[in-house]
Amino acid sequence: MAYYDELFKLCGFEEKEIEEERPRIEKTLARLGIVPDDMPSAQSWVKQNHDLSLVGVRKLLGAWLKELIDLVLAKDEGKKVVYFGFPAILGPGLMLSASSDDVLVSAPDMVLDHTMGQIFNKLTPILEAGEANGLPPGHALCSLWQAKIGGIIKGMVPMPDLALASSYFCDMGSKADDLVTALYGVPVAYIDGVMDSRWGEYPRYLPQRVSYLGAQINQALKKSEEVLGIEVAPDAWEKSQIDSRGYINNLLKLLDLMRADPVPISVVELELLEALSGSSTGRGIREGIKAMNILISELEERVKAGKGVTEKGAPRVMMASGHTSDPRVTSLVEDAGLAVPLTMVLAQVGGPKHPPKKTYSTPGETIADHELASGPVHGTDAMIKMFQSGAKVMKLDGFIANYLFNCRPASLTSHTQKEYLERTTGLPVLALETDNFDSRTYSAESLRTKVETFAYMLKKRKEASRN
Amino acid sequence: MDALQRLGAHLETRLGSLEEAKRQGRKVIGYTAGGYLPEELVLACDAIPIGYVRAGDNNILRDAGSYICRWIDPFWRSQIGYLTSRKDLYYSIADLIVVPITDNHARAFSNTIVFYTPEVESFVFGVPHVKDELALGYYLDGLKRLKNKLERFTGIRIGKQGLKKAIELCNRERELFSQISMLRKANGNVVPSRDFIALHHGSFLADKEVMVDVLESYLKEAKKREPSADNVPRVLLTGSTLGDGDTKVLDLIEDCGGMVVMEEFAEGLRPYWTSVGLEDDPMAALAKAYLMERVCPGWFRPGTERLDFLVELVGDYRASGLIWYQLMYRESYKVESYFFPQILKQKTGLNMLVLESEYDTAAELGTMRTRIETYIETIRT
Numbered sequence: 001m002a003y004y005d006e007l008f009k010l011c012g013f014e015e016k017e018i019e020e021e022r023p024r025i026e027k028t029l030a031r032l033g034i035v036p037d038d039m040p041s042a043q044s045w046v047k048q049n050h051d052l053s054l055v056g057v058r059k060l061l062g063a064w065l066k067e068l069i070d071l072v073l074a075k076d077e078g079k080k081v082v083y084f085g086f087p088a089i090l091g092p093g094l095m096l097s098a099s100s101d102d103v104l105v106s107a108p109d110m111v112l113d114h115t116m117g118q119i120f121n122k123l124t125p126i127l128e129a130g131e132a133n134g135l136p137p138g139h140a141l142c143s144l145w146q147a148k149i150g151g152i153i154k155g156m157v158p159m160p161d162l163a164l165a166s167s168y169f170c171d172m173g174s175k176a177d178d179l180v181t182a183l184y185g186v187p188v189a190y191i192d193g194v195m196d197s198r199w200g201e202y203p204r205y206l207p208q209r210v211s212y213l214g215a216q217i218n219q220a221l222k223k224s225e226e227v228l229g230i231e232v233a234p235d236a237w238e239k240s241q242i243d244s245r246g247y248i249n250n251l252l253k254l255l256d257l258m259r260a261d262p263v264p265i266s267v268v269e270l271e272l273l274e275a276l277s278g279s280s281t282g283r284g285i286r287e288g289i290k291a292m293n294i295l296i297s298e299l300e301e302r303v304k305a306g307k308g309v310t311e312k313g314a315p316r317v318m319m320a321s322g323h324t325s326d327p328r329v330t331s332l333v334e335d336a337g338l339a340v341p342l343t344m345v346l347a348q349v350g351g352p353k354h355p356p357k358k359t360y361s362t363p364g365e366t367i368a369d370h371e372l373a374s375g376p377v378h379g380t381d382a383m384i385k386m387f388q389s390g391a392k393v394m395k396l397d398g399f400i401a402n403y404l405f406n407c408r409p410a411s412l413t414s415h416t417q418k419e420y421l422e423r424t425t426g427l428p429v430l431a432l433e434t435d436n437f438d439s440r441t442y443s444a445e446s447l448r449t450k451v452e453t454f455a456y457m458l459k460k461r462k463e464a465s466r467n
Numbered sequence: 468m469d470a471l472q473r474l475g476a477h478l479e480t481r482l483g484s485l486e487e488a489k490r491q492g493r494k495v496i497g498y499t500a501g502g503y504l505p506e507e508l509v510l511a512c513d514a515i516p517i518g519y520v521r522a523g524d525n526n527i528l529r530d531a532g533s534y535i536c537r538w539i540d541p542f543w544r545s546q547i548g549y550l551t552s553r554k555d556l557y558y559s560i561a562d563l564i565v566v567p568i569t570d571n572h573a574r575a576f577s578n579t580i581v582f583y584t585p586e587v588e589s590f591v592f593g594v595p596h597v598k599d600e601l602a603l604g605y606y607l608d609g610l611k612r613l614k615n616k617l618e619r620f621t622g623i624r625i626g627k628q629g630l631k632k633a634i635e636l637c638n639r640e641r642e643l644f645s646q647i648s649m650l651r652k653a654n655g656n657v658v659p660s661r662d663f664i665a666l667h668h669g670s671f672l673a674d675k676e677v678m679v680d681v682l683e684s685y686l687k688e689a690k691k692r693e694p695s696a697d698n699v700p701r702v703l704l705t706g707s708t709l710g711d712g713d714t715k716v717l718d719l720i721e722d723c724g725g726m727v728v729m730e731e732f733a734e735g736l737r738p739y740w741t742s743v744g745l746e747d748d749p750m751a752a753l754a755k756a757y758l759m760e761r762v763c764p765g766w767f768r769p770g771t772e773r774l775d776f777l778v779e780l781v782g783d784y785r786a787s788g789l790i791w792y793q794l795m796y797r798e799s800y801k802v803e804s805y806f807f808p809q810i811l812k813q814k815t816g817l818n819m820l821v822l823e824s825e826y827d828t829a830a831e832l833g834t835m836r837t838r839i840e841t842y843i844e845t846i847r848t
Binding site for chain 1: 533534535536538539568570571572574575577578580581582589591592593594595596597599601602604605608609765766768769770771795796798799801802803805806810823
């Protein structure tokens with residue numbers, strides 16, 4: 001038995017899987033600088049932060065580790081590597097992935113956050129490397145990008161052969177891609193879009209937005225073909241949707257389970273599966289869906305038994321998403337006695353459906369229309385309205401409207417989100433400034449007082465309404 | 468009275484004349500910075516364009532703090548502060564505010580108008596971040612929607628001839644700015660940067676005919692001037708935004724013995740290097756000139772065109788130093804400021820000084836002075 005076996009078992013690996021994967025695991029750990037001395041603290045970190053009584057949770061952690069291994073070894077194993085920025089319009093990445101087994105398409109920053117952060121608790125040196133190489137602290141620059149640059153600089157993840165730049169949402173992402181190009185000559189396929197809908201327009205949008213974004217996606221796919229020397233398969237879009245359908249169906253089942261009181265699972269674990277679908281186009285997400293199947297069965301048992309992660313009757317709040325690298329920040333909400341039955345992803349799945357405006361002849365336009373109808377890429381009010389619809393999906397007592405200080409599109413909601421939700425739903429809203437990817441400044445300790453006070457107010461309010 | 472004095476006198480009464488124009492039925496169209504709103508369209512429907520570039524006062528950021536978090540560029544927070552506080556009457560005199568959406572900082576402003584000041588009518592259209600045929604088509608479509616909006620709003624149809632006339636007027640303004648700017652290529656300096664910037668800032672508020680007249684007078688005056696001594700370090704000043712009221716860096720460079728010979732900013736100065744073609748389709752010509760032919764700002768992807776332009780300007784204007792003045796939280800410029808110094812050094816041999824501001828003079832003045840003094844000393848030797 002090797003020094004890492006115990007940790008990998010905690011993360012849902014079967015003994016047989018470890019044996020089969022052993023050479024790859026060892027090569028990966030060596031490249032990441034993980035040594036035997038790191039194991040006790042990693043095991044304790046995982047046990048402290050995750051509900052390991054659920055096999056589904058263990059398997060989810062394992063899915064992230066499998067994505068990490070595939071990512072770290074991609075170049076060694078002869079693959080072409082494509083990175084996209086999170087949050088991404090995933091369609092083009094999924095299509096490239098579905099078109100060739102020799103291409104790995106991933107979001108390395110998210111993979112590093114969930115593994116080097118959530119499993120090994122060694123993210124800080126990676127972030128510091130990003131800060132020292134173009135993305136310094138103190139300027140509200142994206143900590144996901146700090147992790148990505150840091151991971152590349154430290155040689156943990158391979159230099160990509162192509163960057164799919166998300167020029168449709170944040171300005172930082174594609175500019176940081178420019179940085180990688182300037183320093184290392186990595187080619188970029190920009191997918192440009194313009195978030196020029198007026199506040200209040202959602203769910204309406206101009207057909208020109210679909211045409212432009214769609215054409216940009218098609219153009220990026222063409223460039224990808226040239227750079228990677230592959231052909232995007234004619235049925236790539238349909239193929240890529242097979243996994244997505246399984247995932248969405250599982251989310252719907254999960255949404256139903258989350259209506260239970262008490263809520264059967266922590267948002268810490270929900271985050272593991274929600275983020276996986278936005279970060280992986282390969283083995284990670286496929287394993288993640290299998291893990292979800294197990295998890296859903298386990299949660300059904302919990303619901304039947306009336307078991308949950310918070311007390312029955314706890315105030316129920318919606319929170320956009322959990323922390324990607326430090327689960328303590330997420331846990332603090334439940335520690336304060338609040339149940340979180342709804343996240344942005346679940347609200348999106350369970351909320352009103354906005355079907356495509358029409359049938360399109362190219363995958364780019366099909367993807368663009370889907371993304372604009374879904375929300376975040378549409379504009380600020382679309383993001384906020386997802387919270388609003390959440391109140392209808394789930395019986396909520398309030399919202400924790402966490403906005404990321406270092407993500408410009410997200411920080412635009414800092415004031416409007418609270419005011420709009422309070423006005424339209426009548427529910428209390430805690431506007432919480434956070435960094436969802438890096439807990440060095442926005443730690444659980446720094447946020448605790450605000451969350452505890454809000455939780456106390458919600459409990460009193462709920463008691464009063466009962467009486 | 469010299470040209471700048473005439474401009475000052477014109478601006479002193481400008482609000483009153485705008486009120487009078489409104490009483491006579493003309494519309495005032497406010498628009499936000501970045502250089503992507505063709506004023507030609509506004510002029511062609513007999514409306515009056517007013518550009519918003521005021522910034523530099525930290526106090527207004529406190530007003531903006533009630534509407535947006537601090538992680539947005541202070542220039543755009545200033546716009547939010549002026550709009551919501553009504554402390555600057557130019558922001559409340561507009562009948563319609565047009566916001567070309569350039570990046571997420573501009574979106575902060577456009578969200579604010581609709582959410583917090585719904586009584587102010589506004590119109591948004593998008594500016595793509597890349598230069599290709601698809602982007603040109605999208606931008607042109609936005610301009611056409613803007614044209615329709617302006618026609619409905621003013622009740623005046625924008626005809627080809629009227630638009631061409633407006634293009635000619637605006638071309639004349641751009642040509643004059645260009646001619647004045649180019650005087651600075653010569654030895655010495657007959658156009659202080661302070662004057663050039665004042666002309667730009669004034670041009671966002673002034674009547675266009677008056678402005679052209681002022682620029683023509685200024686050009687004549689400048690040509691007659693004796694060049695200043697040419698033994699001072701020549702500085703190229705660049706960045707995202709040089710707001711009207713943000714004079715700190717310019718003051719310090721001059722105090723420390725430097726001379727700014729060229730400014731390159733996406734917001735606060737108007738693009739003046741290219742003219743709009745007068746071919747058959749004026750709308751297409753506007754889109755081509757405003758999106759494709761002008762040098763792109765730092766938030767374009769990639770931003771190499773602008774960086775190459777800076778290298779070119781260093782040569783053309785014989786700059787001995789380049790000061791990169793960026794505003795806090797404007798991420799595009801921050802990221803570029805990391806890798807551009809290496810390119811600049813390689814191509815021109817110059818070192819670059821990066822300065823950052825939150826418009827907090829009390830906190831920034833001392834350290835900025837020390838850094839500028841040191842830099843000027845370095846390039847002097």
